[in-house]
Amino acid sequence: MFPKEIDWWKEEIVINEKQEKDVNIYYSLLKNSFENAWKVLKPDHYMVVTFHSSFIEVYNTVIRAAHSAGFDLEKIIYQPPAVRSAKQSLHPYTSAVGDYYIQFRKGSDENREKKRKLRILKDEDVFERIVLLNVRRIIAERKGRAY
Numbered sequence: 658m659f660p661k662e663i664d665w666w667k668e669e670i671v672i673n674e675k676q677e678k679d680v681n682i683y684y685s686l687l688k689n690s691f692e693n694a695w696k697v698l699k700p701d702h703y704m705v706v707t708f709h710s711s712f713i714e715v716y717n718t719v720i721r722a723a724h725s726a727g728f729d730l731e732k733i734i735y736q737p738p739a740v741r742s743a744k745q746s747l748h749p750y751t752s753a754v755g756d757y758y759i760q761f762r763k764g765s766d767e768n769r770e771k772k773r774k775l776r777i778l779k780d781e782d783v784f785e786r787i788v789l790l791n792v793r794r795i796i797a798e799r800k801g802r803a804y
Contacts, residue, residue: 672715684718691726698763704728707736709756716788719759727769728761733791735799 670686672678678686694704706719720730737755 680714680718683715684722687719687722688725691723691728695727695763695769700763700765702763703731704761704763706759706761707756713785713788716757717785720788723759723761727763729764730787731760731762733788733795734758734760735795 666676669676670683670690672680672683691704698704704723706723708715708719710716724730735755735757
């Protein structure tokens with residue numbers, strides 16, 4: 658017999674008012690997921706996260722959660738879409754275009770513990786600056802074009 662209600666969405670890592678999941682819950686779920694990835698990944702190996710969002714707070718949250726789990730940010734790669742939508746063509750500066758691939762590296766357990774004790778990049782402003790620097794670099798590489 659099939660269940661009356663399918664509740665797979667309860668474990669979905671998302672920001673969604675209808676599911677009563679705000680950015681704090683999003684961060685907590687991401688961090689838990691990244692901590693699980695840390696446990697199974699070998700030292701000096703990589704985790705790549707891909708996502709799409711128009712909001713800097715989401716980028717910051719992803720990077721902050723991975724860092725809190727012990728990962729080092731290696732690079733951010735921009736992937737333009739194969740075809741732009743009409744909205745993206747009409748509003749090139751206000752409509753998010755493409756996806757971002759973020760590469761994280763798992764260091765040693767010793768370095769992870771040192772980072773946890775120091776909490777060097779705890780401040781939200783630091784993460785915002787990191788993301789903005791990478792976004793500016795991507796825009797410069799693309800010479801200001803949408804893609």
